[in-house]
Amino acid sequence: MNYRSLGKSGAYVSELSFGSWVTFSKQADVDLAAELIKTAYDAGVNFFDNAEVYEKGKSELVMGKALKKLGLRRDSFLVSSKVYGGVVDEPNPNQQGLSRIHIYDGCHQAMERLQADHLDLYFCHRPDPRIPMEEVVRSMTELIQQGKVRYWGTSEWSAQQLMEAHSVARQYNLIPPTMEQPQYNMFERYRFEVEYARLYDVIGLGTTIWSPLASGMLSGKYDETTPEDSRINLPGYEWLKKFFESDKGQERIRKTRELKTIADDLNTTRAQLALAWCLKNENVSTVITGASRLSQLQENLNALDVVPALTGEIMDKIEDVIQTRPDPMEFQIAKD
Amino acid sequence: MNYRSLGKSGAYVSELSFGSWVTFSKQADVDLAAELIKTAYDAGVNFFDNAEVYEKGKSELVMGKALKKLGLRRDSFLVSSKVYGGVVDEPNPNQQGLSRIHIYDGCHQAMERLQADHLDLYFCHRPDPRIPMEEVVRSMTELIQQGKVRYWGTSEWSAQQLMEAHSVARQYNLIPPTMEQPQYNMFERYRFEVEYARLYDVIGLGTTIWSPLASGMLSGKYDETTPEDSRINLPGYEWLKKFFESDKGQERIRKTRELKTIADDLNTTRAQLALAWCLKNENVSTVITGASRLSQLQENLNALDVVPALTGEIMDKIEDVIQTRPDPMEFQIAKD
């Protein structure tokens, strides 16, 4: 396993990392979770991703118990949480979003669920336009100053919002965000490649990529029909099913089918190809993978072997199929 | 119950909140306090106000025991204290006012009395011209950075003093005050409406209003004679009695009598009318109500239903009776 620095920060993350998202609690109990974590850990994975909102805290609870069961050295891995949605059902304006109140309470409660004396990475799971940026950046800075959090970051913030956080941090001598957790895959590239382009240098932004398989689509498992056990049949994922059935979704499924030849030629799977493709981008710090079965995790981990095979020639072939290279000038035709 | 943001901060407070001032300890024991808090909480009240000086700490002690008895989730409500007067009788220059010494000790002792691991709001109960503003703002900032306080504010500070605190915070990169607890009611409007006018925008000041009934006067209970059990007959309230008997006091009692017709027409009480009238001002974040009896609390809570009934026409009628709209130019007659 190779390790990459998390942007310009001092933290190093394994190229592949492991996220619990939909799997822990819903599809994996503590024993299975422990087995998955152990396998990843033994393969060199050093970052385990989580969020308060994943299964309303249960995903963190399961991960916390699994980590405890394994008895791994606390200083040998990184664990994260993300604050935004809260864990309770009853509406409480102070326990949602990014106020100092919820940033603090969310952190304390995640630490408790994860049985962790600190969070290595703590993300703002979404932007919260209700809250002054100064309050968000101050609260995150304070948690770092209290030793509860090592690095703070964001997820799905726009380049403007990231710069705004950076600006407030520089203006008030607070700690700027270190990393962003964006979606990035063969089909979703504009934000990562164009909108964020300057941030890797200006902020020194690190990235922890999610959805490298485009909600599983790039694995090819939706080539013909949808497998019964797919998450797209889970309650709450109707939006995903709808998207798969749309014109845009169908076109992507078609392109994914075409990728099979390239994958076959490289003696790999399309899932591995898609993960390796993400890692070819040097602005990616780590690609978060998920798995509800050991075999799936193993397949993902093997993607690392594919990276060196992705020569310029192969990358061009992939581009010919997916045709998604974003145009930085997409929004400008006239000249002044 | 609706919630309003506390100025431009990320905290949300219920439109009506509950303060213990003179009632807890003196007029309400732990059991009654718990009952009052529970009733308010169930109605959506999320902010419980207190101060070290209320009954010299006993009010906080009672509230702490009542909250513990109820076993409410700590992250589901906000609790405050205020520092200034201290809790001991013997004069000690270090345990009064706003030095770093008393701001810290006051905070720690209030947390202990309230059995709270942090204070959501912590107020400077009065300005303290003896103490350099930098020391006040630094001490409050430090308590926030230590995780003991979430937001700090002031009570009965002038606009100049609030701007001075803001200025010091901006100059030395400390945390500016978030909220002020001013008196505001139909009879006392100049400061809130004129003197503070720019602060709601410039500082983003939130406000937690006290004395919405003008020391109870607006409820109409002093219409004819003073009820035996009124606080104005309590020892220590001679100043209030004297004011009620002054010309100014008598004029207010007369106006309060006239408000009865308007309240009757709306099928409400004058107390409810007075509370609802405060809430019509969008710069009010929350109106603190007190109660020593359940029935009184219930009446207060019902004031929320009166707010929508206060149309422009009704507000004009009220103005015709009270005639207290402040003149922003009161202090200027000549032109230059």
Added chain:
Amino acid sequence: MNYRSLGKSGAYVSELSFGSWVTFSKQADVDLAAELIKTAYDAGVNFFDNAEVYEKGKSELVMGKALKKLGLRRDSFLVSSKVYGGVVDEPNPNQQGLSRIHIYDGCHQAMERLQADHLDLYFCHRPDPRIPMEEVVRSMTELIQQGKVRYWGTSEWSAQQLMEAHSVARQYNLIPPTMEQPQYNMFERYRFEVEYARLYDVIGLGTTIWSPLASGMLSGKYDETTPEDSRINLPGYEWLKKFFESDKGQERIRKTRELKTIADDLNTTRAQLALAWCLKNENVSTVITGASRLSQLQENLNALDVVPALTGEIMDKIEDVIQTRPDPMEFQIAKD
């Protein structure tokens, strides 16, 4: 003529302003330029836009002579220049882009050509990634501090770049940009309406809109065939011709044809409709119009009468035709 504040700055610009772009020097001599400026000025236009690169300085020369001929009070109008492309043919790395060298020399030379003792607005005509942002913002700040420039801004910068300039200004206590000159019209909306959305508040960004007619297309003059005297037949405008002939260009010509009914119903022209449509957006500070004939200028100025006629219903009708409302979520389909 109404005036709008230029973002949160203290400058006020007329809703319609006058830009010389391609017309001065190429299509209008000093006498005609003076006539156009006088007509606009008498109608209340108070901002005359220019740039060093327009006809390589000749546009500013003509405007300078025309203004001098008219003898208008210098304090009764605002004049701008923009720095980036330089005015000489031979390549000189120091007289292009946004180095301190070219920002200074560009300012001095524009002042001379415009015969102006100061520039009211001075724009960075494009972003220049070669130059450290600190140097750009410092240079602009220095020109303001020297009294040569009143407000500085940008043109066609991304939200990220604008925030970066703002961030550098706040970090080093320099002057942030006041305004941006973006393209904005019925067909180009994403950047102005989505990407910039928070900047109007966070930076207080003012906007001086160019291309309100989408390179003239929205006037309807390309409905059937291209008129001989159109700028799309001028040398150097081959890119525009090519765009008009593309699928996207043809679709826009078709939509423009459909707008005719709406314009006819309002007893106005499509050019006026397009200008008025821009002014309905409150984040527009001023719409820059160009004209090479008095009649054309007059038509543009009359667009102001159309604004009040653009009711919500009419705006919906226009939307039904153009169907260009941008989707803020365009780049996100998956959920986390």
Added chain:
Amino acid sequence: MNYRSLGKSGAYVSELSFGSWVTFSKQADVDLAAELIKTAYDAGVNFFDNAEVYEKGKSELVMGKALKKLGLRRDSFLVSSKVYGGVVDEPNPNQQGLSRIHIYDGCHQAMERLQADHLDLYFCHRPDPRIPMEEVVRSMTELIQQGKVRYWGTSEWSAQQLMEAHSVARQYNLIPPTMEQPQYNMFERYRFEVEYARLYDVIGLGTTIWSPLASGMLSGKYDETTPEDSRINLPGYEWLKKFFESDKGQERIRKTRELKTIADDLNTTRAQLALAWCLKNENVSTVITGASRLSQLQENLNALDVVPALTGEIMDKIEDVIQTRPDPMEFQIAKD
């Protein structure tokens, strides 16, 4: 003549200074103006006050010519202007108020009218809530940095606004206001004595007092009937006439009559008594006097001799008559 420092700044102003307000141009031509200035100057007056709005620039023109005629050393006196109202009749949003545009143009034009290479004091004649405070303070700072202005200040700003300017100056390392020009006299005391109380120390605010005679009332000339040549009969002063005839005005005239005994006992006039009374307040830097006749000026200057006669006993007697000592607690009756 004694000199007092202008607040905590390094500038020294004569205890009495000379302002042109309504007199120059309207009541005094260049020759008379020169005579008045020379007399004041010879008596030690070192500050001559003006404003762009006084007679729409003509007051400055007359003062400029008079100063030139006298040929006084430029470094031996201080001259001021004030920016806000502009000098032209036609409405121009950019040549009124406190934008960078008008602050600059106002300064340049005042310097030209006054024939002065710099302004010693430059005031914001009124607050301008339309303009961001940062723009106001930056513009004033820039003019000082360019050497055009020595000290900047305000006139008739509230304590909150003064603190806001101070706050912005400290936050962005700009120059805070040095002085304020408020109304202050026996009848108008609240702002100067209560609202500003902390500013003399916190900001180090200097004050150049206007209206020391309460629009002439305190001179006693309205004791019986209004003299024909009084300014209250000038067009544009109807507001003043109306005030004099009001209950409040009549009460003041009555009190002024009562002051005659005290003045007589001291062998002085009531005008001199009123000027000397202002100078007893150490927070007054200078009292601006006006005069349209030499004799009037001489009378004012002799007020300096009265100051030592105002013992504590005499001041108490005056207080007994005027009864205007402001109550710092005027707006607070209830206790918390």
